[in-house]
Amino acid sequence: MSTLTLRAAPPERIDFLNINPLALRGLSQGEAERLEVGTTRTGVRLGDCFAVALDGSDSLTIEGGHERLDRVGASLSAGTIRVTGDVGQRLGAGMAGGSLTVTGHAGPYAASGATGGTITVEGDAGDYAGGAVYAAKAGLDGATLIIRGTAGAHLGDRMRRGTIVAGRAGAFAGSRMIAGTLAALAVGDHPGLGMRRGTLVIGAHGRMAQTFVETGAHDLVFLRLLATALRGLSPEHAALLGRPLRRYSGDLATIAKGEIWVAA
Amino acid sequence: MAAWVKGGATGADTAIEAAAALLAKARAPVIAGLSADVAAIRAAYDLAGRIGASVDTAGSFGTYAELGALSRVGALTTTPAEAVGRADVVLVVGAAPWQASLLERLIDAKPTRGRAAGSERAFLALGANATASLAWPAEGGLPEAVGVLRAYARDHLAGDALPGQIAARLAAAQYGVLLYDPAELGEAGIEMLQGLAMALSETTRCFTLAVGGVGQDRAVVPVSAWLTGQAPRSGFGRRVPEHDPWRFDAARQVAAGEADAVLWLAAVPVARPDWLSAVPSVALVAEAEAQAAEVVISVGQPGRDHGGVLWNEQRAALTFWPASAPSNMPSAATVLGALTERLAAGQAASRSEPAC
Numbered sequence: 001m002s003t004l005t006l007r008a009a010p011p012e013r014i015d016f017l018n019i020n021p022l023a024l025r026g027l028s029q030g031e032a033e034r035l036e037v038g039t040t041r042t043g044v045r046l047g048d049c050f051a052v053a054l055d056g057s058d059s060l061t062i063e064g065g066h067e068r069l070d071r072v073g074a075s076l077s078a079g080t081i082r083v084t085g086d087v088g089q090r091l092g093a094g095m096a097g098g099s100l101t102v103t104g105h106a107g108p109y110a111a112s113g114a115t116g117g118t119i120t121v122e123g124d125a126g127d128y129a130g131g132a133v134y135a136a137k138a139g140l141d142g143a144t145l146i147i148r149g150t151a152g153a154h155l156g157d158r159m160r161r162g163t164i165v166a167g168r169a170g171a172f173a174g175s176r177m178i179a180g181t182l183a184a185l186a187v188g189d190h191p192g193l194g195m196r197r198g199t200l201v202i203g204a205h206g207r208m209a210q211t212f213v214e215t216g217a218h219d220l221v222f223l224r225l226l227a228t229a230l231r232g233l234s235p236e237h238a239a240l241l242g243r244p245l246r247r248y249s250g251d252l253a254t255i256a257k258g259e260i261w262v263a264a
Numbered sequence: 265m266a267a268w269v270k271g272g273a274t275g276a277d278t279a280i281e282a283a284a285a286l287l288a289k290a291r292a293p294v295i296a297g298l299s300a301d302v303a304a305i306r307a308a309y310d311l312a313g314r315i316g317a318s319v320d321t322a323g324s325f326g327t328y329a330e331l332g333a334l335s336r337v338g339a340l341t342t343t344p345a346e347a348v349g350r351a352d353v354v355l356v357v358g359a360a361p362w363q364a365s366l367l368e369r370l371i372d373a374k375p376t377r378g379r380a381a382g383s384e385r386a387f388l389a390l391g392a393n394a395t396a397s398l399a400w401p402a403e404g405g406l407p408e409a410v411g412v413l414r415a416y417a418r419d420h421l422a423g424d425a426l427p428g429q430i431a432a433r434l435a436a437a438q439y440g441v442l443l444y445d446p447a448e449l450g451e452a453g454i455e456m457l458q459g460l461a462m463a464l465s466e467t468t469r470c471f472t473l474a475v476g477g478v479g480q481d482r483a484v485v486p487v488s489a490w491l492t493g494q495a496p497r498s499g500f501g502r503r504v505p506e507h508d509p510w511r512f513d514a515a516r517q518v519a520a521g522e523a524d525a526v527l528w529l530a531a532v533p534v535a536r537p538d539w540l541s542a543v544p545s546v547a548l549v550a551e552a553e554a555q556a557a558e559v560v561i562s563v564g565q566p567g568r569d570h571g572g573v574l575w576n577e578q579r580a581a582l583t584f585w586p587a588s589a590p591s592n593m594p595s596a597a598t599v600l601g602a603l604t605e606r607l608a609a610g611q612a613a614s615r616s617e618p619a620c
Binding site: 011012013038039040041042067068070089108109134135158172175176189190193194207209210211251252253254256 | 291292315316328331332335336404405407408410411412414415418420421452455456459495499500501502503507508509510511520522
């Protein structure tokens with residue numbers, strides 16, 4: 001297991017796009033320490049901020065995170081990254097496979113555009129977790145995002161595929177959703193605003209937009225299958241599906257093929 | 265020209281020297297405001313590229329609400345002149361558009377061109393109301409309210425409740441115009457509004473029109489596009505223009521302690537943000553006062569002290585405004601040019617210096 005240990009708080013935002021087990025495997029200690037990870041004109045090299053210990057394996061541990069570490073695990077295709085601490089924006093953005101765990105909090109746009117693999121945030125996540133960045137076609141796009149704590153506003157904004165599981169979430173959870181599944185124990189106002197397709201499973205919610213219509217209580221086989229699928233990620237969320245559920249259909253402002261399941 | 269360093273009046277050269285020194289030692293300088301004529305905006309981007317600064321505008325909240333929706337769903341827009349000439353139904357979304365000067369022009373005149381020529385102009389309102397014939401208070405917030413109208417326009421909701429009546433009036437219009445303020449409506453609301461205009465345009469004509477932008481943001485957007493290929497919030501820290509609306513938000517950068525020098529450019533007067541005093545700053549402003557920043561250089565206001573290309577709200581285009589009261593105040597572009605030259609000669613810090 002290779003390890004990067006944070007020595008001092010970074011003086012500027014750090015870009016970890018090119019720091020992953022696969023990229024570090026072929027490098028010597030010195031080469032890895034000289035990798036440019038800074039974002040300003042002054043710049044920072046990996047060795048300036050981190051003590052580097054490489055062993056050529058496909059797992060990487062970052063000991064001591066910081067909210068200025070951007071794009072940790074972005075475009076990861078295989079292997080494991082574990083961060084002990086916080087990370088900045090775009091955690092696992094565009095990730096295609098592998099596994100990524102953060103023990104602290106994540107900044108905005110976690111798992112944006114991620115097509116595969118599993119991203120776990122044990123603390124809280126910022127706004128637009130699993131959401132789309134500026135001008136991107138989609139947010140989460142096939143990966144699995146698990147947020148044990150609280151997610152900010154616009155969780156799963158414009159997500160297209162994949163699964164998001166969050167403890168609590170802010171306003172506009174699942175807004176403009178294209179497709180996919182989002183489960184949360186509680187969300188803020190306007191869940192699913194502008195959603196086209198997709199499934200939200202929520203325990204409690206704030207204001208429900210008038211463009212969602214209640215379509216009654218149902219007992220569908222699909223829900224039992226979904227519960228089985230969620231149980232492996234979070235038993236608490238799977239249990240939501242065991243309670244009586246009310247189904248809302250919407251958003252009527254769009255093609256209205258989305259659904260929100262609210263546990264009683 | 266008037267200039268101040270740390271509150272004390274000084275000469276132009278001393279002030280430029282002090283500004284250059286402040287910017288040269290910064291790790292992550294920010295050029296903010298960008299409320300100026302096109303020549304000065306270009307000079308600001310030139311300076312940013314030279315010193316690896318990032319750029320942000322005075323009204324970027326509204327600008328990015330617009331651009332975010334535009335990048336996703338596109339936009340059906342019209343110009344103020346077309347709205348005044350052709351609109352027979354105007355929907356005012358929110359409270360801010362009621363303050364716009366365009367609204368008076370719309371209220372004072374009837375449509376004179378197109379299929380609606382000669383007919384009365386009807387006003388509808390969402391959220392706030394002043395004089396509209398039909399108004400819906402929209403308690404759930406504007407994005408939801410616009411979504412409800414859109415659902416009626418798509419026939420997903422039916423009935424003669426207030427929003428249904430408003431949607432019916434829009435559908436029956438010859439030329440509908442949806443007026444909104446991007447900063448008030450927000451990205452989610454604007455995207456809904458564009459969807460509403462598109463749904464209505466299946467059967468009639470309906471366009472959106474944004475009013476009430478801050479500063480010269482509408483000039484900065486095309487200038488930054490032709491200079492960097494990107495929207496305004498770009499950074500040059502890694503020598504190439506990187507666009508990141510979250511990372512290069514000047515207010516966020518200052519709050520997070522990432523920015524260590526700010527150059528505030530407001531040759532066209534615009535409100536100074538609170539965060540400016542939290543960081544060493546240089547201000548190039550038309551209405552200068554000694555305490556505005558650490559280094560203050562008074563510059564001419566384009567269209568008053570000197571000619572310049574500015575956003576023309578009436579014509580929805582960039583146009584040249586000659587000097588209305590010519591003076592010998594230097595233009596912001598000249599001062600920025602002098603700063604760039606001084607910094608190029610002094611060689612800004614290189615990327616290879618040790619950091620931590």
